[in-house]
Amino acid sequence: MRTSSRFSMALVVASLGAATLPASPIRAQSAPLSLGDAMREADQHAFGNRIAAATTAGDRARARLPLKGILPSARLEAGVIRTTDPIGAFGTTLRQRLVTPAAFEPAKLNSPSAVTNALGGVVLEVPLINGDAWLGLRAARAAADASTAASEWSAVSTRTDVVRAYYGAILAEARAGVLAQAQQAADAGVRQVRAMVAQGLVTKSDALQASVRAADVAAQLLSARSDALSARQQLALLLGRTGAELPTLPGALPDDAAVIALAAHDSATASATAASSVLRDDVRAAQAGVAAASADRRRAASTLFPRVNSFARYDWNDPRTPYAGQKNWTVGVMASWSIFGGNAELADVAATTARASAARAGLDAARAQSQLERDDAARRLTLSMQRLTLARDAADQSREAYRLVQKRYDGGLATIAELLAAESSTTSASLAQAAARYAVIDAIATWRRASGGDPAALTALDTSTTTAR
Known part of the structure; x- marks a missing residue:
């Protein structure tokens, strides 16, 4: 056995x-x-x-x-310039409120002495009509949603x-x-x-x-x-x-x-x-x-239409100190329309x-x-x-x-x-x-x-x- x-x-x-x-x-x-x-x-x-x-x-x-083309923006500006340009020199003197009758002498107008200007400014820009920015925002948010869904799909695949x-x-x-x-x-x-x-x-x-x-x-x-x-x-x-x-x-x-x-x-x-x-x-x-x-395609098409933006600013001009001297203000509305940009828009x-x-x-x-x-x-x-x-x-x-x-x-x-x-x-x-x-x-x-x-x-x-x- x-x-x-x-x-x-x-x-x-x-x-x-x-x-x-x-x-x-x-x-x-x-x-x-x-x-x-x-x-x-x-x-x-x-x-x-x-x-x-x-x-x-x-x-x-x-x-x-x-959002840069949709929301208001504000910025500060400061700088110093020195010039002998006739128009620049006379304009700087005028901005500083220092013009006198002597400033109109032909010799001084034609050959001005160097002028220094310390400038300061506060600028506010308000977009009004920027179709490409709004449609670009929509396209960007949809792209972010696509990225989020892709990330979630990656997590499911990893699991x-x-x-x-x-x-x-x-x-x-x-x-x-x-x-x-x-x-x-x-x-x-x-x-x-x-x-x-x-x-x-x-x-x-x-x-x-x-x-x-x-x-x-x-x-x-x-x-x-x-x-x-x-x-x-x-x-x-x-x-x-x-x-x-x-x-x-x-x-x-x-x-x-x-x-x-x-x-x-x-x-x-x-x-x-x-x-x-x-x-x-x-x-x-x-x-x-x-x-x-689709939103990006509409954004591209919207660049063929005008844009409208507004701005406002305060400026200070002084011979020595930025943001000194008397201030002046400027407001405006600007419309722009790119009729032909080298075929880039099309x-x-x-x-x-x-x-x-x-x-x-x-x-x-x-x-x-x-x-x-x-x-x-x-x-x-x-x-x-x-x-x-x-x-x-x-x-x-x-x-x-x-x-x-x-x-x-x-x-x-x-x-x-x-x-x-x-x-x-x-x-x-x-x-x-x-x-x-x-x-x-x-x-x-x-x-x-x-x-x-x-x-x-x-x-x-x-x-x-x-x-x-």
């Missing part, structure tokens, strides 16, 4: 645990990171989110620039990426953990088979096949450990971490029941909201872009018209892309649940098949090749079940993003995730 202790691996593949990673100078945080904590960290520190937030802040600030990276890293560590236990069992099996060869209970070919299987598992384990470390580093990068600290993750993916329950809820929502009016942030950004481009109109057409095409493309991604995500959600059900059944069946083959092997009715094949199939089926579970999680996150929802809803899975070892 063959002993069954050589390849008792059914328990190894029945549960997916965390892998023990190779020694690394990169530090891991002590407490396990939940998905909710990961999302909050990414919201504040993810590089893409920080760039998008800074860009939006800049666009909001630039949106106030057209989706966090879900994928977070559970992808857990899956990678779980795979390494399964293979680590499989290697231990395979090595133990090789030692026992070799001992049985020495006793004449099995052939040398049995030992060779067991050694080949152990080497294959060892190679897979090396790759899995490298992948697990890379996955954690990618997650840390996505969270915006710049140091050497890597997150510690839970020891397993959420269980099948919790994942399927959340997926079923979203699948029902997908069917019930097929005609939903909820707009994704990227579509909102495209709509605001159309509004901005070129601006043509360019903004083209940009408005491009923005409308971009909006149509965004809407079509949104619908395509929504339909595809809904199909993927349904398909991933079906695949998980099949993978779970396959894993259960492979474990039972392994148990039966092992029983036959113990009775001398199966070969070592059959036992090794059954063990390999069981390990592969268990890993496939975990991958299918991850695929459902990925499909939920993808659906949430595609339908204009919030991937943060997946934080509900935190309660069904085991703690890290």
Whole structure:
């Protein structure tokens, strides 16, 4: 009778645990990171989110620039001039209220002595009719709205990426953990088979096949450990971490029941909201872009019409001190109309018209892309649940098949090749079940993003995730 202790691996593949990673100078945080904590960290520190937030802040600030042509402005002026220009010298003397009959002597008028003037002024300018400024303000505000929507879309996309990276890293560590236990069992099996060869209970070919299987598992384990470390580093990068600290993750993916329950809820929502009016942030950004481009086109056209502005100022003129002497005031209204500016106005109109057409095409493309991604995500959600059900059944069946083959092997009715094949199939089926579970999680996150929802809803899975070892 063959002993069954050589390849008792059914328990190894029945549960997916965390892998023990190779020694690394990169530090891991002590407490396990939940998905909710990961999302909050990414919201504040993810590089893409920080760039998008800074860009939006800049666009909001630039949106106030057209106010220069709408709101009144005031400024102070001060300066000192010295001149021998006949008109300038006589005008300066007149402004200083120092004109005497002697100042009208032809010799002094033609060849005046140098005159110094310390001037001071207070100027108030009030725009009256500046159509380009008003329309420019509208265009700038719409552009800022587009930037805000794009920033919000970036945040949603980052959250989706966090879900994928977070559970992808857990899956990678779980795979390494399964293979680590499989290697231990395979090595133990090789030692026992070799001992049985020495006793004449099995052939040398049995030992060779067991050694080949152990080497294959060892190679897979090396790759899995490298992948697990890379996955954690990618997650840390996505969270915006710049140091050497890597997150510690839970020891397993959420269980099948919790994942399927959340997926079923979203699948029902997908069917019930097929005609939903909820707009994704990227579509909102495209709509605001159309509004901005249209307003900018009208702004360019308005430059072909007159502008009207008014002003008022007080001036002081003194030979020595600014803001001294008697003051004088001036008020006025100025209308300006650029009839021809080297074709610049018409070129601006043509360019903004083209940009408005491009923005409308971009909006149509965004809407079509949104619908395509929504339909595809809904199909993927349904398909991933079906695949998980099949993978779970396959894993259960492979474990039972392994148990039966092992029983036959113990009775001398199966070969070592059959036992090794059954063990390999069981390990592969268990890993496939975990991958299918991850695929459902990925499909939920993808659906949430595609339908204009919030991937943060997946934080509900935190309660069904085991703690890290």
